[in-house]
Amino acid sequence: MxxxxxxxxxxxxxxxxxxxxxxxxxxxxxxxxxxxxxxxxGDEEPVKLRLGVVLGGQGPAFQGLLEGLHHVPVISEVHTGTLEEELSALRARKRDGVLVVPADLPKALRAGNEVNFKLYYDASRSTTYQVLMSVIQEFLARSEEYLTRRERRFRLETEPVQVRHLxxxxxxxxxxxxxxxxxxxxxxxxxxxxxxxxxxxxxxxxxxxxxxxxxxxxxxxxxxxxxxxxxxxxxxxxxxxxxxxxxxxxxxxxxxxxxxxxxxxxxxxxxxxxxxxxxxxxxxxxxxxxxxxxxxxxxxxxxxxxxxxxxxxxxxxxxxxxxxxxxxxxxxxxxxxxxxxxxxxxxxxxxxxxxxxxxxxxx
Structure with a gap:
């Protein structure tokens, strides 16, 4: 020793x-x-976003929203799948966010009721979330104006997948x-x-x-x-x-x-x-x-x-x-x-x- x-x-x-x-x-x-x-x-803004989409059903309203997302310049990738699949991809950093389109979308549009969308995001990437939130809100506002021609009925709820802010x-x-x-x-x-x-x-x-x-x-x-x-x-x-x-x-x-x-x-x-x-x-x-x-x-x-x-x-x-x-x-x-x-x-x-x-x- x-x-x-x-x-x-x-x-x-x-x-x-x-x-x-x-x-x-x-x-x-x-x-x-x-x-x-x-x-x-300071945070650096990403140039492109990868979005997962969970569709609550099939039909023209769902496909119209999905097609519209493909034409948003800031969104480079749009993937569809189940909620479990897309959240798993979000946790693996293969998605920047996951948008859930509710199953009652066509019925709510016909009745003029509110439609509640849900956006999952990774809270460890604050600037990505801010850009994603802004893009999705703007997209929903334009889609609503085109589909309903009425006062705003689309509502967006957000939920973090990772609580820790990095x-x-x-x-x-x-x-x-x-x-x-x-x-x-x-x-x-x-x-x-x-x-x-x-x-x-x-x-x-x-x-x-x-x-x-x-x-x-x-x-x-x-x-x-x-x-x-x-x-x-x-x-x-x-x-x-x-x-x-x-x-x-x-x-x-x-x-x-x-x-x-x-x-x-x-x-x-x-x-x-x-x-x-x-x-x-x-x-x-x-x-x-x-x-x-x-x-x-x-x-x-x-x-x-x-x-x-x-x-x-x-x-x-x-x-x-x-x-x-x-x-x-x-x-x-x-x-x-x-x-x-x-x-x-x-x-x-x-x-x-x-x-x-x-x-x-x-x-």
Missing amino acids: RPFLALLSADVRHFVRDRIALFWMLAFPILLMLLLGFVFG RPIDYQVPGILAMALMQLGLFGAGGTLVARREGGVLRRFWAAPLSPGLFASSFIAHTLIVSLVQTALLLATAAAVFHVAVLGGYALLVGVVVLGALCFTALGYMIAAFARSAEASSALLQAINFPMMFLSGIFWPLEWMPGILRQVAWIFPLTYLGDALRQVMAGASPLVPLWLDAAVLGAWALIPALIATHFFRWE
Whole structure:
């Protein structure tokens, strides 16, 4: 135990003395969060809407409304189905809203009675809801004028499917935390090991009576400590400045953070095992870092990206870490179930670790 604590203490002291590492691992994520929060704090309006429609019956009145929705310029997709099917698609973020057309529409039109429509929406996407509400109200007003030629009888009731309102900063903070964990693992672990190998530090460790497992475990423990400090500083700043809260509980959050840190530390170890120089290591790490940073949906939703890039995003472990953190911290609609996020991250931690163990060189 004493050699382990000695190694851990040495790693911590080395990290604290490295002011550049302190800036990039601790201060930079906070500065990036503040920049995004202040500059992009407002909601962004979507250009097109995907609408699900539940028809209460068949006939000219129903088909006329459906045909009219197809001609609304802002609505790019109109899907019909049962209420259960369309609400499931809404929860999966395949719809922006679901409009329910009541079964008594023809009868109410003939009698001149009120017609009560219902609009389901995702309350986590406030601007999408505002645009959707405005578009549907305008459409119903014009349809009513055309169909009835009378005073307003159409009424629109709204109901949220997800009660939690997500601001852009609520989406961005988990993404920035995911980015920080990725860079800590890649550069803090992989880059540091290569630099120590070139400087002959690993050779001295190899000559000492230390097992590779003890050396690796102390370095991993140091990385986990820094990751938790990162998380605490980032969340404290987010709570103080933007009133960001953790909805899923801190115990679950710590579990996701630790799993994410292990995943990218293992990936950094694997790069260090193959890189022959610091320059080669830097090139490999940047080649992994930048595509993941901008294609994993940590700063903007995947549905904003072109179709082929959305498919590429599913390859990256950062996609699953960002999704898990958003679910735990903000209660956001999941891309995949939380258990699947954890399974993918676990696989990304285990496989690179096994590869790194097999190919790792002390000098």
